Amino acid sequence: MPPILSVQDVSYVFVDTHPVRALDGITLEARSGEFIALVGPSGCGKSTLLRLLAGLLRPTEGRILFDGRVLRGPRPDIGLVFQEVNLLPWRTVEANVRLPLEILGTPRAEADARVREMLDLVGLRGFENAYPRQLSGGMQQRAALARALVKLPRLLLLDEPFGALDALTRERMNLELLRIWAHHRQTTVMVTHSIQEAVFVADRVWVMTPRPGRIAGSVSIADLPRPRTLEMMAWPEFGRLTQAVRSLIQEAE
Ligand SMILES: Nc1ncnc2c1ncn2[C@@H]1O[C@H](COP(=O)(O)OP(=O)(O)OP(=O)(O)O)[C@@H](O)[C@H]1O
Numbered sequence: 132m133p134p135i136l137s138v139q140d141v142s143y144v145f146v147d148t149h150p151v152r153a154l155d156g157i158t159l160e161a162r163s164g165e166f167i168a169l170v171g172p173s174g175c176g177k178s179t180l181l182r183l184l185a186g187l188l189r190p191t192e193g194r195i196l197f198d199g200r201v202l203r204g205p206r207p208d209i210g211l212v213f214q215e216v217n218l219l220p221w222r223t224v225e226a227n228v229r230l231p232l233e234i235l236g237t238p239r240a241e242a243d244a245r246v247r248e249m250l251d252l253v254g255l256r257g258f259e260n261a262y263p264r265q266l267s268g269g270m271q272q273r274a275a276l277a278r279a280l281v282k283l284p285r286l287l288l289l290d291e292p293f294g295a296l297d298a299l300t301r302e303r304m305n306l307e308l309l310r311i312w313a314h315h316r317q318t319t320v321m322v323t324h325s326i327q328e329a330v331f332v333a334d335r336v337w338v339m340t341p342r343p344g345r346i347a348g349s350v351s352i353a354d355l356p357r358p359r360t361l362e363m364m365a366w367p368e369f370g371r372l373t374q375a376v377r378s379l380i381q382e383a384e
Pocket residue numbers: 145146147151153171172173174175176177178179180214
């Protein structure tokens with residue numbers, strides 16, 4: 132089966148006061164249903180790559196194929212959760228999650244059902260009428276996740292979705308995310324700073340190196356069975372895999 136996502140020799144240059152080559156010759160692929168984690172130091176271009184995959188930026192060089200066709204802009208079947216929570220403060224949780232369906236013109240009854248399903252899925256039942264400021268950070272991120280999932284995207288892009296949360300909440304959110312993924316099986320690319328988190332969630336970890344951002348290599352996590360449990364973090368195999376990712380990062384330095 133051809134990959135659902137294929138990034139072919141992609142470079143990206145920001146042109147501001149002077150040009151900044153943020154990404155250089157990025158080549159990678161994702162199979163349908165695969166869960167990819169993307170790790171790398173701050174400033175290496177992870178968010179830039181995610182924006183390219185979302186169709187929000189166009190490659191300066193190279194091309195990105197989604198489902199066999201060149202990606203030319205944002206699409207309803209690609210969902211993105213940004214690094215910073217960006218819910219609309221004047222809309223309730225329910226209305227925030229509904230927004231993408233309003234834009235798509237989804238019929239009311241279908242939209243109602245989907246919004247309910249997604250709020251259930253992320254555990255926000257009972258908070259439909261709350262405003263973002265009335266929610267904790269973790270709940271806001273779950274609302275942002277529900278908003279990205281409500282379009283039933285075939286590709287879900289997550290930019291450090293739980294980066295601002297405490298370690299315990301973060302572990303719980305990762306388990307919830309894996310449960311949702313097991314249910315919908317959308318191809319997922321999740322950016323994270325944490326090597327442990329990357330190994331815990333992913334089928335494959337891509338490692339990026341900075342200035343300009345390049346792919347140093349990838350590590351397959353296929354040997355770690357699913358469903359993943361927190362106990363696995365104490366397994367020797369888990370330690371071996373995090374060490375393999377760490378070595379890739381260090382070799383590139
Ligand atoms: N709008 C912009 N204009 C100019 N340069 C930019 C812009 N956005 C990002 N950059 C530069 O591109 C590079 C990659 O930035 P990016 O935000 O993709 O990194 P990142 O890996 O997501 O970092 P972090 O882990 O801190 O979120 C950095 O050197 C940054 O300074």
